[in-house]
Amino acid sequence: MTTLAGDMILLAFDAEGGRLPVRQSLAPAVRGALLAELLDGGALTDEAGAAGAVGEAPPDAALREVWQRIGAEPGRKWLHWVRKDGRASIHAVLRGLEKDGLLERSSGRVFGVFPLERVGLTPAGLAAAGELRAAVTAAVEDPGARADGGAADGRVALLAGLAHAGGQLGTVLAADRRRAFKDRLTALSEGAAPVSAAVRRAVQDLQGAAVS
DSSP states (O other): OOOHHHHHHHHHSOTTSSOOOOOTTHHHHHHHHHHHHHHHTTSEEEETTEEEEOSSOOSSHHHHHHHHHHHHSTTOBHHHHHHTTHHHHHHHHHHHHHHTTSEEEEEEEETTTEEEEEEEEOHHHHHHHHHHHHHHHHHHHOTTSOTTOTTTSHHHHHHHHHHHHTTOOTTTSOHHHHHHTHHHHHHHHHHTTTHHHHHHHHHHHHHHHHHO
16 A cells, blocks of 8 residues: 555646646645644544644654654654655656656656656556556545545545645646545545645645746
C-alpha cells in the first residue's frame, strides 16, 4: 500500500501517466498528506493547533523524516510543517513510489545541453492511479457516503479532503463537478482538519505571492 502522500502524487499525474505537472501547490499538498497520515495513525498529536510527535518512528522514510523533525522542534504550528521542506518531501515520496515499481525515471538533455529528468508511471502505477481516481470520485459523488468517510473509506475520504484543500482534484473532477459537489468537498476537507486548513492557507499564500 502506498502512503497518503504517494497517493497524492499519483493523483497529480496526467491521465496518461507520463507527466507530473509542475505546480507550486503540490508541495504543501504532499506535506499535508504526510502530516495527516502521521496524525491519523497516532504518530502525531494536535496540541492546541501545534503538532507533537509521539510513539515510535514510522518505517516509511518520508514519514519518518517528518516525524523526526517535529519531535526535534515541538510546539510549532501545522502551517509551519506544511510549508517546511516541500520539495525534499516530494523527492522522498517519488523515491518511495519508484522503489514500489509505480514510477520510473529517465534522464536526458534539452537542446543537447540542459539536463532534464523525466518521471512517468509504470503500467502498475497507471493502474494504481486509475483505481485511486475512481475511488476518490466515488467518495465525492456518492450521496450515501458519510462525510467523515466512515470506517471503510476513511483513507480515501482523507485523501479527497486534503486534495481539495490543496487544489489537487483537477485530474479527478472537472471544474463543473467540483462546483456541483462543493458542499461535499468542504465536508471532506473539514474531516481532514487540522491539517487541511494549514494546507489551504499555504496554497492561498503561494497563489497570492504569484500574482503580487
